Amino acid sequence: MKNGIKIVTIGGGSSYTPELMEGLIKRYPELPIREIWLVDIPEGEEKLNIVGALAKRMWSATPYDVRIYLTLDRREALKDADFVTTQFRVGLLDARIIDERIPLSHGMLGQETNGAGGIFKAFRTIPVMKAIIDDMRELCPEAWLINFANPSGMVTEAVIKHFGWKKCIGLCNVPEIAMMREPAVIAQERKDMHYRFAGLNHFHWHKVFDSNGMDITRELIAHINDKDGGTPANIYQAEFPLELLYSTNLLPCGYHRYYYMKKEMLQHSLAEFAKGETRAEQMKNVEKTLFELYKDENLASKPAELEKRGGAYYSDAACTCIHAIHNDKKIHMVVSTVNKGALPCLAPDSIVEVSSILSATGAEPLAWGEMRAHEKGWLQLMKAMEECIIEAAITGDYGMALEAFTMNPLVDNGAEAKAVLDELFVAHENHLPQFAAKIRELKKQGVVPKDPVAAELIAQRNGGKI
Amino acid sequence: MKNGIKIVTIGGGSSYTPELMEGLIKRYPELPIREIWLVDIPEGEEKLNIVGALAKRMWSATPYDVRIYLTLDRREALKDADFVTTQFRVGLLDARIIDERIPLSHGMLGQETNGAGGIFKAFRTIPVMKAIIDDMRELCPEAWLINFANPSGMVTEAVIKHFGWKKCIGLCNVPEIAMMREPAVIAQERKDMHYRFAGLNHFHWHKVFDSNGMDITRELIAHINDKDGGTPANIYQAEFPLELLYSTNLLPCGYHRYYYMKKEMLQHSLAEFAKGETRAEQMKNVEKTLFELYKDENLASKPAELEKRGGAYYSDAACTCIHAIHNDKKIHMVVSTVNKGALPCLAPDSIVEVSSILSATGAEPLAWGEMRAHEKGWLQLMKAMEECIIEAAITGDYGMALEAFTMNPLVDNGAEAKAVLDELFVAHENHLPQFAAKIRELKKQGVVPKDPVAAELIAQRNGGKI
Amino acid sequence: MKNGIKIVTIGGGSSYTPELMEGLIKRYPELPIREIWLVDIPEGEEKLNIVGALAKRMWSATPYDVRIYLTLDRREALKDADFVTTQFRVGLLDARIIDERIPLSHGMLGQETNGAGGIFKAFRTIPVMKAIIDDMRELCPEAWLINFANPSGMVTEAVIKHFGWKKCIGLCNVPEIAMMREPAVIAQERKDMHYRFAGLNHFHWHKVFDSNGMDITRELIAHINDKDGGTPANIYQAEFPLELLYSTNLLPCGYHRYYYMKKEMLQHSLAEFAKGETRAEQMKNVEKTLFELYKDENLASKPAELEKRGGAYYSDAACTCIHAIHNDKKIHMVVSTVNKGALPCLAPDSIVEVSSILSATGAEPLAWGEMRAHEKGWLQLMKAMEECIIEAAITGDYGMALEAFTMNPLVDNGAEAKAVLDELFVAHENHLPQFAAKIRELKKQGVVPKDPVAAELIAQRNGGKI
């Protein structure tokens, strides 16, 4: 870190990169950045060039002397890095379309993080993360890894618990969005509120206190079905059953809609699917529009349109995090980190998403204490499922994948669930080397994705052959 | 116990009573019974008289001098009892029909033990069990309670953990049926096999070893979808996915079909529902037939037809249990008892259903050790749900009932699940005094069970008024 | 809290009260105090009047309008209190002399917090605290209790876990003293260091990081045997074995000397004992001197001599704590609070002394994670002993007291330990109503404290009779 900080962003061609640049620029007075490396893969080169040019224009518009490098050579980029951020999506948005459409074609939720789709996202992402960690161990053994590649919690668990990289923090924008929006709902300011979160990534609850220490969670529950109540843009706002929430006296996260109102969420997803407008397909269009904007050589700032994506504020959270570590800020953030007992109902070495103090030593979780039975049961099921997913992702064990599928509350159990699983394996063949033998076997058995959109994406990828 | 054992059977008018009598007669040489009291409620008096007369004929046909008492006075019966068995069904089979049909009328599984129906069976049964324990504390403070009122695990947890009656053992026929039938499947004899069970009532797994200590679980998994492979008569035999079972290397119980093949089980139930042949409705007919048989004054033994019911062997298990306690037999049985660490993933004071040694001191569980992630996640979810159900049953907290419903894997989450919950509350009004205030409120809101069969049963009960 | 804060100090006649006044005066600009009530018992009235007069002079010397009340009527004082601090010592310093001398007269450590003496201090203090909580429940149900009556951890556990008063924080000066003194030892400033403490009151460890997040614990271990290395004044500085500390890579607290170098500490105590200069006897003299100083009507500030006592900075910690709660400061403090999983090797509802964030909601512990085997074993033993002590203190169960004694690492096990126990019971008869029956029995058996100094104190107390 002599002469300033070196930041490396893997998946640098992402449409979210301008938000990351904006965040770093804003914090530059306290963050002496020397260079930023945007890394991508050959398939992402075009996007990398477009967004990289915008990034350069953004920094040129500032008085700061920061060099921006665009590269397809990850190892060159990682050399002596101080902070590495990971925001890549293996298989790009097409993989997400497949993740969502194949389950929906069988009448089941795809859901790209915790649903069937999320399981496959983990299967594709974790091996790549393993390769990144192997490189980091060699090239930048002191670097912090700030992960926001999804499913962020499981990827972070793989990194810390399985690959042994302790200096890793997993981010998510969901808690941040709740803390940004909720105060206004009850005509308060954020500075006067205490937020305490606990749970897993995309599966956490929070409670809120005012500056006199009074629990005002119930007051916020009353407004949870209001518009703009703190749900990320990507989640359909089915109405929460208030009696359930009052009974728990906890604010669920937006993703809990999939678990508390599975039926409504499924119906909404099926309706989008029927119109060819799954969330992934919508995003592909949004992304196209964004990149058109980014090409504008006069643009030297993050366009407002970016905030409409579900992933807004992820990058800003990454900047907050880098800032807190570098300057030993001792601030409250909600991150995925090692449990250490903060949630006694889960193992101390599990990764959880909890209120933490962020400082030079990284994230230290605030102990939450025993969960009530309802939340405990859910959490323990979800964590066990995550463990099966991660083990399957690392070992390529099909049986373990089937176990994870069976446990997933968003997947209907039975023969059709197995059919969905098998189609997804075949569909993502080129990104799942660890499962290669099983996929060959499935193909021999004649497994073929039935959804025509997915089928066509696969055919395109395979140069016309399916 | 001077001059012989006094046994009291609450729900003595049950069609299962002849099996219980047969079991006691068979064991009489080692079980010096003095008297047997069959207790029932006024609504059950007719059945009590029929089955009681049969019981008397059965004992008259033996050389043994045992007195049989039929009574509606529970307190008189309990005085100085040595063993109390509980096999009652609050609301009789009509309540079960309601439990099954209302959820199915909304396209959801009713399932009379762990499904929506099972939740209401717990709500109805636990308060009655509380009253029985209050009586026992006063009238027979040293008696053993052998419970097989369902949901047996939850009722046993309420009795031991909440009502503080330690001398209680919860029974179920599912493990017994597996151990009876599986050996033949692989051409073995039961005496040469080691069975080890662990889990919760209607949610346990087992593994099997041969007499050389070799694990032969996989061999049995291969035959699990065979006919007569050990599933109780009341469960539709949807095919288990073998790859899942091989991965876990555990034999699931028959009820796992509802969790591993929910979709198939639901479709089967919906088909039965459409024909007016839900399991409960079938059973009402079977019971009618049985009681016709029982009336035959020449009948002095258990008729073979009884074995067709799902609950066969429950009563025999009760006899084995009484025998083991009275004679300090130190035998292996699978019962619901206090965990004590046998399943480290659940609290030591939870009730679990595990392989135990039965002797004069009651049941001592064999420690199973850590469960794999998949089974652990399921168990922890199910136990947390059971805790919510039991708490709701005791306190009458509607919010807690809603939490339990939301967690139940057999209930679709969302507004329609709440509708099912509310209809069930209204439908079972007369058996749920603890929820009286909430039920009044629901009725004011216009909640009415929509299923016509259920509606008619309620109307009959209410003398024509719904 | 309308019109300002009401603070009540029970044990207001303590020699530490001037430090408390100084702390409150210093923070007055952010702490709008309306009135301070100093409460004591009739035996303490003289001291209360002396120190109360000094307190009044101290406030008179400020521009602040705060009323000081001196009273023997605890209930009048507690009415509508906002903060209650407890710093009383049941039986005054004479009781401590007995606590220390009786064990030493048998060649064993007395040690007024965790040793045999500490056990009796808990027995005397916990019932009084129970009475205070009963009053508070009635008179000031919203008040915060800031406890620094020793043994602070056990008293806090009794208050929170057994008496159900959740708004309680237990304080100790040991962590504060370490954080004050250690930075200078390695030529650093406190603001550039991260302190993380975990363990139990008078039995905790800490680790230290610099502002780059590097662990510098080992650097501090190297200096632990330096003079002024952070040990409170009341603890003899036997040399820590550095190889042990390097192996643990943790900084022990000063009290660990009793456990890591028991032999040296015992020899030192025996030498003091032989000279009639046990710590308690020394303190009695120091206190006498302090009260002489306090009588000086020209004195209107805390005299420097007070800092020589082992308990210095306790009161200042109390002020920091009140300040943090009232103004929602979100600062790091080391306090006794509910574990909540912060130390996974202890029960979530145990009281532990750990790094916490102090704010309007009270103390929230930072999760520490798994302890190494060595520290875990010690902590679990000590917490189990504390549980036995607290249970004995509440129930008056002699067997439980004997169990606690047997477990205490500072007490030699065997017949002589029981002799010490029995003498202490008899010696403290008038402060141990819960053990009255057993003490009568012991007296009948002829148990008499053999130490002449103790015997004389008892005789004085009993008006000449022993």
Place this chain on the structure above:
Amino acid sequence: MKNGIKIVTIGGGSSYTPELMEGLIKRYPELPIREIWLVDIPEGEEKLNIVGALAKRMWSATPYDVRIYLTLDRREALKDADFVTTQFRVGLLDARIIDERIPLSHGMLGQETNGAGGIFKAFRTIPVMKAIIDDMRELCPEAWLINFANPSGMVTEAVIKHFGWKKCIGLCNVPEIAMMREPAVIAQERKDMHYRFAGLNHFHWHKVFDSNGMDITRELIAHINDKDGGTPANIYQAEFPLELLYSTNLLPCGYHRYYYMKKEMLQHSLAEFAKGETRAEQMKNVEKTLFELYKDENLASKPAELEKRGGAYYSDAACTCIHAIHNDKKIHMVVSTVNKGALPCLAPDSIVEVSSILSATGAEPLAWGEMRAHEKGWLQLMKAMEECIIEAAITGDYGMALEAFTMNPLVDNGAEAKAVLDELFVAHENHLPQFAAKIRELKKQGVVPKDPVAAELIAQRNGGKI
């Protein structure tokens, strides 16, 4: 196991071998033994020949055709073994003399199992056991290991948890002796009593029930200080404090005397030490006498004198265990085995000594449930100490050894404890290769065992040089 069982006994030259032979002869009708290999090291050859000849004479006196092999070649012996028993003592009785005398020369308990001596016995034994397991993995991968090399619990933990050999059972004679002798004390027969043990090797408690299921523990406590009450011959019978035992309502094991009456036990040991009659020195004489007896060519049975040793019934327990496994006996035995949750206060993968069911699948522990605070605290301390000892034994980490020493309740903490530790390291140099570097350093610092008897034994061993 074709054509009969092959049993290998490592440490076959032990004076206990005749008991083992007697036990196997007695059980031969159900145990078709083909051959028994007695293995020893060159230093033990003479004893091996003497005891081996006796063993041969014992079998010759039976009608059974079993071959006895005497060998110094462990690998030849292990080839295709079915059962391996380990009863060796690294360094023979001279090492035990050193273990006991060096601590006593500093006024501390040596105690050859859990005291300072036991720690060094673990340090010497565990590496040898590692080598045996390495051989077994190659030469008899299906064999059962029946360990009674002390400290049996720690050695078993090393074998199962660290070396990964699951088919291992650790034995001890202490529970067996209690169950043999106690019934007579209350004029009962063993068959009418239920014994339940739980804890660690040489640190367990038990409770007893009669055949009506009534807890009769208190009745037995009343007799615990009687002669012949069930304490092994090697333990001085200091009187247990009955009030403590009544409070716990558990029967302690004989070794608890060291923890509950440390002072008395120390005084007794110091008196023996002063006379040159430590237990080890006494045993050396007993052993000499036994071997003289064994030389008698007319002797063809186990001489009665052997039962006077503390280790009597160890070998018989091994025979019971082999018998139970081979014939799938499903009997109750108290053995060291994997916890699996039987003691929830310890980790599921720890080795504990508990009531278990022994059958073809090995030992399955009966779940005991939560321990009371007193026993829990002790157990957790002792297990943590064991973990430190085992880790030090495997890694040769001196700091970890120092941690274990500091935690050991039988060792006084402080500088003198470290002196004892260091002398023991130097004294056992030739059996502690894993600590070689540290021992060299200690010798350079001039550490020399001061006890003259120990010093001479070392000098003898080293050919005159110390």
